[in-house]
Amino acid sequence: MNTFQRMSALYAPTLKEDPADADLASHRLLLRAGMIRKTAAGLYSYLPLAWRSLQKIEAIVRDEMDTHGAQELLMPILTPAELWEESGRWDVYGPELMRISDRHERAFALGPTHEETITDLVKGELRSYKQLPVNLYQIQDKFRDELRPRFGLMRGREFIMKDAYSFDADVEGMKRTYDQMYDAYSGVCDRCRIQAVPVDADSGQIGGSGSIEFMALSESGEASLVYCECGYAADEEAATALITVTDGPETHNHELELLDTPNVHTIDELAAFLDVPASSTRKAIALVDGEGDPVVCIIPGDHELNEIKAEHAFGSYNLMTDEELESFGLYKGCIGPVGLPEGIRCICDISLKESLNWVVGANKPESHYLGARPERDFTPDAWEDLASAQAGDGCPVCGKPLSAARGIEMGQIFQLGDKYSRALNATFLDKDGKEQYFQMGCYGIGVSRTLAAIVEQHHDDSGIAWPVSVAPFEVEVLALDINDDMVWPAAMGVCDQLVDAGIQTLLDDRKERPGVKFNDADLLGLPYQIIFGKRAVANGVCELKDRATGERTELPIADVAAHVASLVIPQRA
Numbered sequence: 001m002n003t004f005q006r007m008s009a010l011y012a013p014t015l016k017e018d019p020a021d022a023d024l025a026s027h028r029l030l031l032r033a034g035m036i037r038k039t040a041a042g043l044y045s046y047l048p049l050a051w052r053s054l055q056k057i058e059a060i061v062r063d064e065m066d067t068h069g070a071q072e073l074l075m076p077i078l079t080p081a082e083l084w085e086e087s088g089r090w091d092v093y094g095p096e097l098m099r100i101s102d103r104h105e106r107a108f109a110l111g112p113t114h115e116e117t118i119t120d121l122v123k124g125e126l127r128s129y130k131q132l133p134v135n136l137y138q139i140q141d142k143f144r145d146e147l148r149p150r151f152g153l154m155r156g157r158e159f160i161m162k163d164a165y166s167f168d169a170d171v172e173g174m175k176r177t178y179d180q181m182y183d184a185y186s187g188v189c190d191r192c193r194i195q196a197v198p199v200d201a202d203s204g205q206i207g208g209s210g211s212i213e214f215m216a217l218s219e220s221g222e223a224s225l226v227y228c229e230c231g232y233a234a235d236e237e238a239a240t241a242l243i244t245v246t247d248g249p250e251t252h253n254h255e256l257e258l259l260d261t262p263n264v265h266t267i268d269e270l271a272a273f274l275d276v277p278a279s280s281t282r283k284a285i286a287l288v289d290g291e292g293d294p295v296v297c298i299i300p301g302d303h304e305l306n307e308i309k310a311e312h313a314f315g316s317y318n319l320m321t322d323e324e325l326e327s328f329g330l331y332k333g334c335i336g337p338v339g340l341p342e343g344i345r346c347i348c349d350i351s352l353k354e355s356l357n358w359v360v361g362a363n364k365p366e367s368h369y370l371g372a373r374p375e376r377d378f379t380p381d382a383w384e385d386l387a388s389a390q391a392g393d394g395c396p397v398c399g400k401p402l403s404a405a406r407g408i409e410m411g412q413i414f415q416l417g418d419k420y421s422r423a424l425n426a427t428f429l430d431k432d433g434k435e436q437y438f439q440m441g442c443y444g445i446g447v448s449r450t451l452a453a454i455v456e457q458h459h460d461d462s463g464i465a466w467p468v469s470v471a472p473f474e475v476e477v478l479a480l481d482i483n484d485d486m487v488w489p490a491a492m493g494v495c496d497q498l499v500d501a502g503i504q505t506l507l508d509d510r511k512e513r514p515g516v517k518f519n520d521a522d523l524l525g526l527p528y529q530i531i532f533g534k535r536a537v538a539n540g541v542c543e544l545k546d547r548a549t550g551e552r553t554e555l556p557i558a559d560v561a562a563h564v565a566s567l568v569i570p571q572r573a
Helices: 025-032 048-066 081-087 115-122 171-191 266-274 307-314 324-328 419-422 447-457 486-498 514-524 535-537 557-571
Strands: 038-041 043-046 078-080 097-099 105-109 136-142 158-168 196-200 210-217 223-227 234-235 257-260 282-288 296-298 346-347 358-361 366-370 382-384 403-415 428-429 435-437 439-446 475-479 505-510 526-533 541-546 552-556
Touching: 025 038, 025 447, 043 048, 043 097, 048 136, 048 158, 048 171, 078 081, 081 115, 081 419, 115 136, 115 158, 115 223, 115 419, 115 439, 136 171, 136 505, 158 171, 158 447, 171 196, 171 210, 171 403, 171 439, 196 223, 196 552, 210 234, 210 447, 282 324, 282 358, 307 366, 307 541, 366 486, 403 419, 403 447, 419 439, 439 447, 447 541, 447 552, 475 486, 475 514, 486 535, 486 557, 526 557, 535 541, 541 557
Parallel strands: 196 234, 296 346, 346 382, 475 505, 475 526
Antiparallel strands: 038 043, 078 105, 097 105, 136 158, 158 439, 196 210, 210 403, 223 234, 223 403, 257 366, 282 296, 358 366, 403 439, 428 435, 526 541, 541 552
């Protein structure tokens, strides 16, 4: 029987004070509102209110996936190590991969993602191009042994994720499916009322040739992104930019000039010493590449080395320790491209290629060079894109200044190509009867992370302000005095009318002071509150509050249910 939920019977243990270890709004408010509880670092239970919202998010995800041609299934959480070894990821994935062994000492992974499992599943089953394309998805718990599981649902060790995998006969087909998933993810964001920006992204451990990440804009987000009014957007890891650099001070006859720089060891100190902007200096980063060889990278002084770009260029590198600097004959704070010790490669950021009069370290204690010029005073071994893009850099598409923001990584789509099908020998017969590797894509949405992202974007100082489409309940009815012989019947009558209209209703029937009920109602954040007080009911009216805007309206008791239904139903996903 469809009915309303009484708050007196609801398991929602609210907290009066902010938890000490909760920094993000979503973490703090979901705990305070009695929606989640921590079991251990990165492990959370979803209590009834949060679970209702998660089910709504999942329903939106399912509808978008089904509408765009995907089919739901469910795979085991445990993945045999042999599959990961076959794909080459068992050793390279890193410590985030949770590994266990059974009683027979057979190794398994708790799935963080399921590329290997799905490829093994369809191999031998999809044999002809006539069976393609196929797109399969699941909604399931995933596991990653995060180094620092913090921020509640934002970065947990166990989390709920929708992961999908597509199989196409050719690259063009893969790209068509990829575009369909782009549309599906845009739909999920819109229907969950999340302001998200699709950005170019690095493929990371998943791999492949192209990837787009859907970033929910939030100052609390862990990821940085840059964007332009022309539509270009990329996360910091993958962004390219037109970096403007300035030359250093002119020297006599434009010659290389050695300068004593006592107690100058940082870019800021060097810029202040010379009274020039940091962009006129050049920053040197010394590292040891994946092969164990020394490299010095030179980038604009006002920018940072992009770790992902550096990893692509140098493999699994590490920044030199003080001991390594000494062993290679380098002086901390005074490293530069001129006069580098033999055997050290010099790689310069491509933004510097046309610049002259570099201010650089002199590879001597407390010394820098003015007026250093590439090809005259030193010859770079290569020019690479190494610097992180930042606000103010030029857009690579239109040239206008980029803006910067922070975001929550909500979902990501990948063009995998034949990376996994080739590694696991998954083939089909094309129209000519020839064996071909599947062209694959994969597509992930963090369902539990989406819940947190919604709260990050929809809250105020008093609590959560749920959009209708994902709210645990759509309306909360507050009976301020359950013992009053006018208030209680009026509140109960409207609850029945709301239920008859199909509105998901929570009734605060607790024996609490009005102030407590008001505070809890704002904390829980249901989209609409209908308030029944003695004076109002005596006059035949009640008060309707819009939680998001704070707007209050008096309405006749006889009309309020129909009015609320007219507000709620159009806002559903």
